[in-house]
Amino acid sequence: MSSSPPPASAPARSGRMSRRGSGNGPQPYDFRRPIKLSREHVRMLQIAFETYGRNAGTLLTTRLRANCNVNLLSVDQVTYDEFINQLSNPTVVAQVSVEPLPGSMLLEMPMVSTMAAIDHMLGGPGGPQPERPLTDVETPLLEDLLKRLLGELRYGFDRLVDISPKLGPIEYNPQFVRTQSPGDAVVVAQFEMKIGDIESTASLCLPFNTILPVLQTEAHAAELTPAERAALDRVRRNLSASLASAPIDVAVRFRGIRMRTDDIIKLVPGDVVPLGHPVALPLAVTVNDATFAHAVPGNQGARLACLVVPPPSKESPA
Incomplete structure (x- = not known):
């Protein structure tokens, strides 16, 4: 008589996306999404998000008067459906317009961190809080905090593009947020967020088609070293000489x-x-x-x- 298979181990943190490439073995490749962020593009985003994380941690520490840290964990390309399905319910999901770029970005902050931040702003000690809908007094406090965090996002992306993030509607059920089609590619940045003794994972979601042109433009405009500039000039001269001597039919x-x-x-x-x-x-x-x-x-x-x-x-x- 064969024994039943052992139960699958529960994830370390329910409703959170795991970092890609952390496990061993082959990784799945979706031929429906052949376009991937290059290593250079990922590095540019990492620099922008790391800057945002440092500034956001400083802002939270000052605003909440508690020891806070926001550290970048990963930058991944997934589908919109994958991102939404990995979020816990309830959670704070704010739609953000990023003019002059098209589309909307999503700023997600777990309820456990949201309630701890609000408790600090109201003079409380923080710590574990009940997960419940926000009151009429708490909602403006959350909106003000998110607007301040979006101001730091503008500073983080200053080297890539000058954006003006504006806070839009806030939802607590991720399934009610549909800013993209389920199969659309998005870029998701995950952050380790610490507010006092409360730890959680927050995330930012940007449409792939919105951020890719910015990365491509910035990559072409990147500052070259003298050696790289000399090599580029040498290639151009060789190419011009080869084209000038190439035979063509007249x-x-x-x-x-x-x-x-x-x-x-x-x-x-x-x-x-x-x-x-x-x-x-x-x-x-x-x-x-x-x-x-x-x-x-x-x-x-x-x-x-x-x-x-x-x-x-x-x-x-x-």
């Missing part, structure tokens, strides 16, 4: 005509096809069907040749 053409398919099939050696090219009109000098000069036919010794002439004026006979 054609000198008469004006084209249109013929019926059956007339072309009936052609035999000796037939004469009138081209309709005016004698006074120069021929077109083309490369890959693009006309770049005009010429008149002639010869140089025993070889056919052409003489490049100015382009015909608009008054030339058609």
Whole structure:
């Protein structure tokens, strides 16, 4: 008689996303989402989020008058559905507009940290608090705290793009938040948040299509070292020299005509096809069907040749 399989071990923190690449073995690859953030793009985001985390920790310490820390854990690319399904319920999910960028960002803060922060702002000692809906007095305190945190986000992204985050609606059930389609790619930054003795994992979610153009522009505008600039100039000179000496096919053409398919099939050696090219009109000098000069036919010794002439004026006979 076979024994039943052992129960799966419970995750260390319910409703939280695990860091990618922390386990051993192969990682799944979704061919529906082949576009991935490059290592350079991830590093740029890490710098921005680390700056935000340090400033956010300082802000919380000053505002709550308690020892607070916000440290970046990971930056991952997932689908919107994966992000929402990994959030606990209830939790604070605030929609944030990030003008001038399109789309909306999500700022998620666990209820355990939210209630501890509000208790500190009301003069309490913090510590474990009941998870319940906020009162009419507590809601403005939360909104003011989130607006201050968004101000630090603007400073964190200052080197990438000048954004103006604005707080939007706040939801407590993640399933009610639908700013993206379930399969849309998003970039999720997870933070270890400590407010006094309370520890939790907060997160920021940005639409992939919103942040990718910013990263690509910043990567092209990155400051180069003198050695990198010299290498780039050397490559450009070599490329220009190679292109200047590359052979290409050049054609000198008469004006084209249109013929019926059956007339072309009936052609035999000796037939004469009138081209309709005016004698006074120069021929077109083309490369890959693009006309770049005009010429008149002639010869140089025993070889056919052409003489490049100015382009015909608009008054030339058609």
